[in-house]
Amino acid sequence: MxxxxxxxxxxxxxxxxxxxxxxxxxxxxxxxxxxxxxxxxxxxxxxxxxxxxxxxxxxxxxxxxxxxxxxxxxxxxxxxxxxxxxxxxxHPRPVARAGIHPRAVVDSLAFVAKSAQIGPGAVVEAGAQIGERTIVMANAYIGEQVEIGADCLIHPNTSVHRGAFIGDRVILHSNAVIAGDGFGNAWAVDHWEKIPQLGRVLIGHDVEIGSCTTVDRGALNDTIIGNGARIDNLIQVAHNVQIGEHTAMAACVGIAGSTKIGARCQIGGAVMISGHLEICDGVTVLGGTLVGKTIREAGVYSGSYPMQTHDDWRHNAAHLRHLDELAKRVKQLEKEILVLQYPVKKLEE
Amino acid sequence: MxxxxxxxxxxxxxxxxxxxxxxxxxxxxxxxxxxxxxxxxxxxxxxxxxxxxxxxxxxxxxxxxxxxxxxxxxxxxxxxxxxxxxxxxxHPRPVARAGIHPRAVVDSLAFVAKSAQIGPGAVVEAGAQIGERTIVMANAYIGEQVEIGADCLIHPNTSVHRGAFIGDRVILHSNAVIAGDGFGNAWAVDHWEKIPQLGRVLIGHDVEIGSCTTVDRGALNDTIIGNGARIDNLIQVAHNVQIGEHTAMAACVGIAGSTKIGARCQIGGAVMISGHLEICDGVTVLGGTLVGKTIREAGVYSGSYPMQTHDDWRHNAAHLRHLDELAKRVKQLEKEILVLQYPVKKLEE
Amino acid sequence: MxxxxxxxxxxxxxxxxxxxxxxxxxxxxxxxxxxxxxxxxxxxxxxxxxxxxxxxxxxxxxxxxxxxxxxxxxxxxxxxxxxxxxxxxxHPRPVARAGIHPRAVVDSLAFVAKSAQIGPGAVVEAGAQIGERTIVMANAYIGEQVEIGADCLIHPNTSVHRGAFIGDRVILHSNAVIAGDGFGNAWAVDHWEKIPQLGRVLIGHDVEIGSCTTVDRGALNDTIIGNGARIDNLIQVAHNVQIGEHTAMAACVGIAGSTKIGARCQIGGAVMISGHLEICDGVTVLGGTLVGKTIREAGVYSGSYPMQTHDDWRHNAAHLRHLDELAKRVKQLEKEILVLQYPVKKLEE
CATH class of the missing domain: 3.40.1390.10 (MurE/MurF, N-terminal domain)
Known part of the structure; x- marks a missing residue:
C-alpha cells in the first residue's frame, strides 16, 4: 500500500x-x-x-x-x-508468508514448498504438491495427488479435487470447485447408474478462475483449460471440455460436456454452449446466446430475444408460436398475387 | 421453538x-x-x-x-x-452465543464485539471488525479490514474479502462470496493482463444475500448494495454495480459491470443485465429476460422465447433466421397489391 | 486402483x-x-x-x-x-476410514455412526445424525438436527443446514448448499419483511447433487428431491419445489418456488422453470428453454432463440419487436386479395 x-x-x-x-x-x-x-x-x-x-x-x-x-x-x-x-x-499480488499455519491440516505425504503459505483451516491431502510461493488461503481443500505450480493464489473455501493439475501463477477465487465429478449417468431399466469420472482437470499457466465456478473432471479423458484463459464467476465447465489459450468468458456461462472452445475467444455473460461442439479460434459470442452448433469461422455471433415492455412482448411473442403458419400464409399470398398479375396463363406450382 | x-x-x-x-x-x-x-x-x-x-x-x-x-x-x-x-x-432469528469458539482463528488485530459469536473453523483476519451480536458461523472467512455491523448472520463457508463493508442485520447465506476480484483484464498483444481490482463492496443495512451468490469488489470505484435489498441464490453482481434500496432479485440473475439498478425494482429469476446500463426505480423485469439497454421508465418488461413442443419449435424457430426476408416479402406484397387495386395509375415506389 | x-x-x-x-x-x-x-x-x-x-x-x-x-x-x-x-x-466409491478426525468439530449431542468418517475441519452440530459408512469430508458443515443416511459422500466445503433429511448413498458435491433459507419476503409499506423459512429439505436415496448447487428449505412445507434424482452443478432448487424420482437435470438450471417436477424427466442445461407449475412424468426439456407454464403431457419441449452471426441476428431480431404488426399486415393482405379475386361480390368481414 x-x-x-x-x-x-x-x-x-x-x-x-x-x-x-x-x-x-x-x-x-x-x-x-x-x-x-x-x-x-x-x-x-x-x-x-x-x-x-x-x-x-x-x-x-x-x-x-x-x-x-x-x-x-x-x-x-x-x-x-x-x-x-x-x-x-x-498493488502487487500478495506475497506468500512462508509456512504452514498451525491450524492447517497437511498430510504427512503431501509436498509443500518451503516458500509456500498454507492458511488456517486449509486441508492438503496425501500426495498433493504445492509449488513455491503459492498461497493456499483459509479453509481451502486440496485433494489427493493435486499438483499446484508456483506463485498461485488459492482463495478461501475453494475445493480442488484429486489429481487436478494447476500450472504457475494461477488464481482460483473463493468457493470455486475444480475437478468435482462430471455429470455422467447411464440409464439402467429403472434408475441411473453413475459413470465413474476418471479423467483429470488440467489447468495451464496464468489462468484465473472465478468465485463459485465449477470445472468438472473428465469422464475418461481430461478437462483442459489453456494458458492465460480467464474464466469469470458462476461458470460451469463440464467434463472433457477444452478451453483454448487466452480465451475469456464472462460470468454465468455454461459449457456442456466434450465441447472444444478455441484460443482467444470471447464468450459473453450467460452464454450457454451445448455439448460435443467445436468453436474455432477467435470467436466472439455475445451475452445470453445459446450456442447449439459448431462454429467454424471467427466472427461475432449472437442470438437473444430482445426486451420490450411486457405488453408489447405479449403481443409479439404470441406470434412466435405460429411463425411457420405465418410464413406459409405469405407464400400462399405470393402465389395468389402472381395469378392475379398474370391471370391468363395457368401457373405451375 | x-x-x-x-x-x-x-x-x-x-x-x-x-x-x-x-x-x-x-x-x-x-x-x-x-x-x-x-x-x-x-x-x-x-x-x-x-x-x-x-x-x-x-x-x-x-x-x-x-x-x-x-x-x-x-x-x-x-x-x-x-x-x-x-x-x-x-421463530426469532438465532441469538448469538457470545464468544469465540476455540477452533475459530481470529487474528490478534481483529476486533470482535463481546456479544458476537464466532463459530468453529471461522477465520477472521487482521483489522476485521465484527459488530455486536453478529454470528459468524462455521468455516466462514472474514478477510482483512472487513467491517461487519451488528446483528448480522454470516452462514457457514461464506467468504468475505478484504475491505468489504457490511451494515447491520445483514444475512449472508452459505458459500456466498463477497468482494472477490471483479473480472478486469486488458489485452496486451498476446495475452490478458489482470487489472487489479481496488474498489470495495459496500452493503447497506437489512440486506439478505443468497447462497453461492457472488458480489465482486469494484475495479476503482465500489460495488454498492443499498439498504433492504434482497438478493437470492446463485446471482452474479459484477464490479461497480449499484443496486438500489429494497430492490429484490430472484435466483440465477447476472448483472454485468458498472450497471446501476434503481430502488424498489423486482428482477425475476435468470434475468441477465448487460454492463454500463441504468435501470430506474420501480422497474419489474420478468424471468429469463436479457436486459440489453437502459430502462428509463418504471413498468414491467420482458423478453423470452415461449416454450413449445420441440416439433413446433423446430418449425417456428427456423423462420427466425429469415425474419428480415419475410418482412421484406410482406412489404413487396403490399406494393404489388396496391398496383392491382389501382391498376391505371403508376405508383411511385 | x-x-x-x-x-x-x-x-x-x-x-x-x-x-x-x-x-x-x-x-x-x-x-x-x-x-x-x-x-x-x-x-x-x-x-x-x-x-x-x-x-x-x-x-x-x-x-x-x-x-x-x-x-x-x-x-x-x-x-x-x-x-x-x-x-x-x-473404481469403487471411496470407503470410509471410520473415525472422527481430531480437527473435526463434532458436538457432543451429535450422533455419528461408528463406521462413519468425519474429515478435518468438518463441523457437525447438535442433534445431527451421520449414518454408517458415510464420509463427511474436510470443512463440510452439518447443521443441527440434520439426518444423513448410510453410505453417503459429503464433499468438502458443503453446507447442510438445520433439519435436512438425506437418505442413503447420496452424494453431495463440493460447495453445495442444502436447506439454506428460501427466498421469502413480504412487502411492508416501504421495505421487505423476511418470511421465516420453516420447512425442511428431504432428499431421497441414491441422489447426487452437484457442486455449488443450492436446494432451499421449504417455507412452510418441505422441498423434496425423490430417490435416484441426478442434479448437476450450479442449479437453484427453490423452496417447496418437488423433484420426482430418477429425474435428471443438467447444470445451470433454475427452478422457482413450489414447482413440482415429475419422475424420470430430463431437464437440459440452463433451463429455467417458473414457480407454481407442474411438469408431469417423462418430460424432456431441451437446454436453454424457459418453462413458463404447466406441462401435462410427456414429450420433448423447447424454446430458445437460434444463434446467428451478429449481423444476421441484428436484421432479424429487430422484427421481433413488431411481429404483431407484421401478422396484422399479412391478415390485411389476405382480405384485400380476396376482394381482388372475387371482385363482384361484397365480402363479409
Missing part, C-alpha cells in the same frame, strides 16, 4: 513517453475521484472533459490527447493496458 | 383485530397441514374453501373473510405480511 | 456374453487412448472404425459388432451401461 513510483520510473519499466513534471505517484484512481498523488487514464476520447476537471496528479493518455494537456502525463497507445500495468506495480 | 403467543398479544404487537376466542398459538403452518396450536393465513380469496377444512387453531384473514368465519381469527389488510410477522415472533 | 477382473468375472457379475480370450482387465478407457490391460466400449456404430485402431485389451460392444470383431470382447445390449458398471467395479 505504501509503494510509490515517479512517472519516469513507470516509463523506464513500461515504456511510453513522459510529458510535464516527474511527479510521484502513490495510487491509481478513476478520473472523477482521483486525489493527490494518484494517476488516472483516459481511454475513451469522448470523456476528454474529465481530464480538465480531474484532480489526478498525472494522466495516462493516447498521443491525440497530449498536445492539449498541460499537466503531467504519460503518452501510450493503449492507456487502459498501461494503467493496468501501473496498478499492478502499485 | 417453545415460544407461544395469544391472539390478543399478536394484536397488541402487530395491530389487526381479533375475532373469537383468544387462543394460544405455538406455531405457524400452511392451512392444509396446520395442527393444534398453529395459525394459518388466507391471502388468495379463491382458496377460501381451505379455511373450512383446515385444522388450524386460528387464522389471519382479510376483512372480507371475517363475517363468514366462526373460528378464532385476526383480521388485517395484508394477511401474508401479518403472517410473516407472526412467524418472526414465533 | 490396483483392482483387476477377468472378462469372465465381469460376465458372472454383470451378465453379457464373452467372446475371445479371458483377458485380465485393470482399467477402463476411451477407445482412442486405451492402453494395455484396459477395456473400452463402442456405443455409437458410426465410430466402429475406432475398434480396429484401438489398443484396448478388450471391448464392450452390441451384438451387431461381435461377428466382425476378432479380439476379446463382451457382447451386451447397452455397452455404455455395461461400461459404467465395469468402471464402478474397477
Amino acid at each position: 505504501a509503494l510509490s513510483f515517479t512517472l519516469s520510473r513507470f516509463v523506464e519499466l513500461l515504456g511510453g513517453e513522459r510529458h510535464g513534471d516527474d511527479v510521484l505517484i502513490t495510487g491509481v484512481s478513476a478520473l472523477e475521484k482521483a486525489a493527490e498523488g494518484e494517476i488516472g487514464f483516459l481511454a475513451n476520447p469522448r470523456l476528454r472533459a474529465q481530464l480538465q476537471s480531474s484532480k489526478a496528479a498525472a494522466f495516462i493518455v493516447r498521443p491525440a490527447e497530449s498536445a492539449s494537456l498541460d499537466r503531467p502525463h504519460i503518452v501510450t497507445r493503449d492507456p487502459q493496458l498501461y494503467f493496468a500495468q501501473v496498478a499492478q506495480l502499485l | 417453545a415460544l407461544s403467543f395469544t391472539l390478543s398479544r399478536f394484536v397488541e404487537l402487530l395491530g389487526g383485530e381479533r375475532h373469537g376466542d383468544d387462543v394460544l398459538i405455538t406455531g405457524v403452518s400452511a392451512l392444509e397441514k396446520a395442527a393444534e396450536g398453529e395459525i394459518g393465513f388466507l391471502a388468495n380469496p379463491r382458496l377460501r374453501a381451505q379455511l373450512q377444512s383446515s385444522k388450524a387453531a386460528a387464522f389471519i384473514v382479510r376483512p372480507a373473510e371475517s363475517a363468514s368465519l366462526d373460528r378464532p381469527h385476526i383480521v388485517t389488510r395484508d394477511p401474508q405480511l401479518y403472517f410473516a410477522q407472526v412467524a418472526q415472533l414465533l | 490396483a483392482l483387476s477382473f477377468t472378462l469372465s468375472r465381469f460376465v458372472e457379475l454383470l451378465g453379457g456374453e464373452r467372446h475371445g480370450d479371458d483377458v485380465l482387465i485393470t482399467g477402463v478407457s476411451a477407445l482412442e487412448k486405451a492402453a494395455e490391460g484396459e477395456i473400452g466400449f463402442l456405443a455409437n456404430p458410426r465410430l466402429r472404425a475406432q475398434l480396429q485402431s484401438s489398443k484396448a485389451a478388450a471391448f464392450i460392444v452390441r451384438p451387431a459388432e461381435s461377428a466382425s470383431l476378432d479380439r476379446p470382447h463382451i457382447v451386451t445390449r447397452d455397452p455404455q451401461l455395461y461400461f459404467a458398471q465395469v468402471a464402478q467395479l474397477l
Whole structure:
C-alpha cells in the first residue's frame, strides 16, 4: 500500500513517453475521484472533459490527447493496458508468508514448498504438491495427488479435487470447485447408474478462475483449460471440455460436456454452449446466446430475444408460436398475387 | 421453538383485530397441514374453501373473510405480511452465543464485539471488525479490514474479502462470496493482463444475500448494495454495480459491470443485465429476460422465447433466421397489391 | 486402483456374453487412448472404425459388432451401461476410514455412526445424525438436527443446514448448499419483511447433487428431491419445489418456488422453470428453454432463440419487436386479395 513510483520510473519499466513534471505517484484512481498523488487514464476520447476537471496528479493518455494537456502525463497507445500495468506495480499480488499455519491440516505425504503459505483451516491431502510461493488461503481443500505450480493464489473455501493439475501463477477465487465429478449417468431399466469420472482437470499457466465456478473432471479423458484463459464467476465447465489459450468468458456461462472452445475467444455473460461442439479460434459470442452448433469461422455471433415492455412482448411473442403458419400464409399470398398479375396463363406450382 | 403467543398479544404487537376466542398459538403452518396450536393465513380469496377444512387453531384473514368465519381469527389488510410477522415472533432469528469458539482463528488485530459469536473453523483476519451480536458461523472467512455491523448472520463457508463493508442485520447465506476480484483484464498483444481490482463492496443495512451468490469488489470505484435489498441464490453482481434500496432479485440473475439498478425494482429469476446500463426505480423485469439497454421508465418488461413442443419449435424457430426476408416479402406484397387495386395509375415506389 | 477382473468375472457379475480370450482387465478407457490391460466400449456404430485402431485389451460392444470383431470382447445390449458398471467395479466409491478426525468439530449431542468418517475441519452440530459408512469430508458443515443416511459422500466445503433429511448413498458435491433459507419476503409499506423459512429439505436415496448447487428449505412445507434424482452443478432448487424420482437435470438450471417436477424427466442445461407449475412424468426439456407454464403431457419441449452471426441476428431480431404488426399486415393482405379475386361480390368481414 505504501509503494510509490515517479512517472519516469513507470516509463523506464513500461515504456511510453513522459510529458510535464516527474511527479510521484502513490495510487491509481478513476478520473472523477482521483486525489493527490494518484494517476488516472483516459481511454475513451469522448470523456476528454474529465481530464480538465480531474484532480489526478498525472494522466495516462493516447498521443491525440497530449498536445492539449498541460499537466503531467504519460503518452501510450493503449492507456487502459498501461494503467493496468501501473496498478499492478502499485498493488502487487500478495506475497506468500512462508509456512504452514498451525491450524492447517497437511498430510504427512503431501509436498509443500518451503516458500509456500498454507492458511488456517486449509486441508492438503496425501500426495498433493504445492509449488513455491503459492498461497493456499483459509479453509481451502486440496485433494489427493493435486499438483499446484508456483506463485498461485488459492482463495478461501475453494475445493480442488484429486489429481487436478494447476500450472504457475494461477488464481482460483473463493468457493470455486475444480475437478468435482462430471455429470455422467447411464440409464439402467429403472434408475441411473453413475459413470465413474476418471479423467483429470488440467489447468495451464496464468489462468484465473472465478468465485463459485465449477470445472468438472473428465469422464475418461481430461478437462483442459489453456494458458492465460480467464474464466469469470458462476461458470460451469463440464467434463472433457477444452478451453483454448487466452480465451475469456464472462460470468454465468455454461459449457456442456466434450465441447472444444478455441484460443482467444470471447464468450459473453450467460452464454450457454451445448455439448460435443467445436468453436474455432477467435470467436466472439455475445451475452445470453445459446450456442447449439459448431462454429467454424471467427466472427461475432449472437442470438437473444430482445426486451420490450411486457405488453408489447405479449403481443409479439404470441406470434412466435405460429411463425411457420405465418410464413406459409405469405407464400400462399405470393402465389395468389402472381395469378392475379398474370391471370391468363395457368401457373405451375 | 417453545415460544407461544395469544391472539390478543399478536394484536397488541402487530395491530389487526381479533375475532373469537383468544387462543394460544405455538406455531405457524400452511392451512392444509396446520395442527393444534398453529395459525394459518388466507391471502388468495379463491382458496377460501381451505379455511373450512383446515385444522388450524386460528387464522389471519382479510376483512372480507371475517363475517363468514366462526373460528378464532385476526383480521388485517395484508394477511401474508401479518403472517410473516407472526412467524418472526414465533421463530426469532438465532441469538448469538457470545464468544469465540476455540477452533475459530481470529487474528490478534481483529476486533470482535463481546456479544458476537464466532463459530468453529471461522477465520477472521487482521483489522476485521465484527459488530455486536453478529454470528459468524462455521468455516466462514472474514478477510482483512472487513467491517461487519451488528446483528448480522454470516452462514457457514461464506467468504468475505478484504475491505468489504457490511451494515447491520445483514444475512449472508452459505458459500456466498463477497468482494472477490471483479473480472478486469486488458489485452496486451498476446495475452490478458489482470487489472487489479481496488474498489470495495459496500452493503447497506437489512440486506439478505443468497447462497453461492457472488458480489465482486469494484475495479476503482465500489460495488454498492443499498439498504433492504434482497438478493437470492446463485446471482452474479459484477464490479461497480449499484443496486438500489429494497430492490429484490430472484435466483440465477447476472448483472454485468458498472450497471446501476434503481430502488424498489423486482428482477425475476435468470434475468441477465448487460454492463454500463441504468435501470430506474420501480422497474419489474420478468424471468429469463436479457436486459440489453437502459430502462428509463418504471413498468414491467420482458423478453423470452415461449416454450413449445420441440416439433413446433423446430418449425417456428427456423423462420427466425429469415425474419428480415419475410418482412421484406410482406412489404413487396403490399406494393404489388396496391398496383392491382389501382391498376391505371403508376405508383411511385 | 490396483483392482483387476477377468472378462469372465465381469460376465458372472454383470451378465453379457464373452467372446475371445479371458483377458485380465485393470482399467477402463476411451477407445482412442486405451492402453494395455484396459477395456473400452463402442456405443455409437458410426465410430466402429475406432475398434480396429484401438489398443484396448478388450471391448464392450452390441451384438451387431461381435461377428466382425476378432479380439476379446463382451457382447451386451447397452455397452455404455455395461461400461459404467465395469468402471464402478474397477473404481469403487471411496470407503470410509471410520473415525472422527481430531480437527473435526463434532458436538457432543451429535450422533455419528461408528463406521462413519468425519474429515478435518468438518463441523457437525447438535442433534445431527451421520449414518454408517458415510464420509463427511474436510470443512463440510452439518447443521443441527440434520439426518444423513448410510453410505453417503459429503464433499468438502458443503453446507447442510438445520433439519435436512438425506437418505442413503447420496452424494453431495463440493460447495453445495442444502436447506439454506428460501427466498421469502413480504412487502411492508416501504421495505421487505423476511418470511421465516420453516420447512425442511428431504432428499431421497441414491441422489447426487452437484457442486455449488443450492436446494432451499421449504417455507412452510418441505422441498423434496425423490430417490435416484441426478442434479448437476450450479442449479437453484427453490423452496417447496418437488423433484420426482430418477429425474435428471443438467447444470445451470433454475427452478422457482413450489414447482413440482415429475419422475424420470430430463431437464437440459440452463433451463429455467417458473414457480407454481407442474411438469408431469417423462418430460424432456431441451437446454436453454424457459418453462413458463404447466406441462401435462410427456414429450420433448423447447424454446430458445437460434444463434446467428451478429449481423444476421441484428436484421432479424429487430422484427421481433413488431411481429404483431407484421401478422396484422399479412391478415390485411389476405382480405384485400380476396376482394381482388372475387371482385363482384361484397365480402363479409
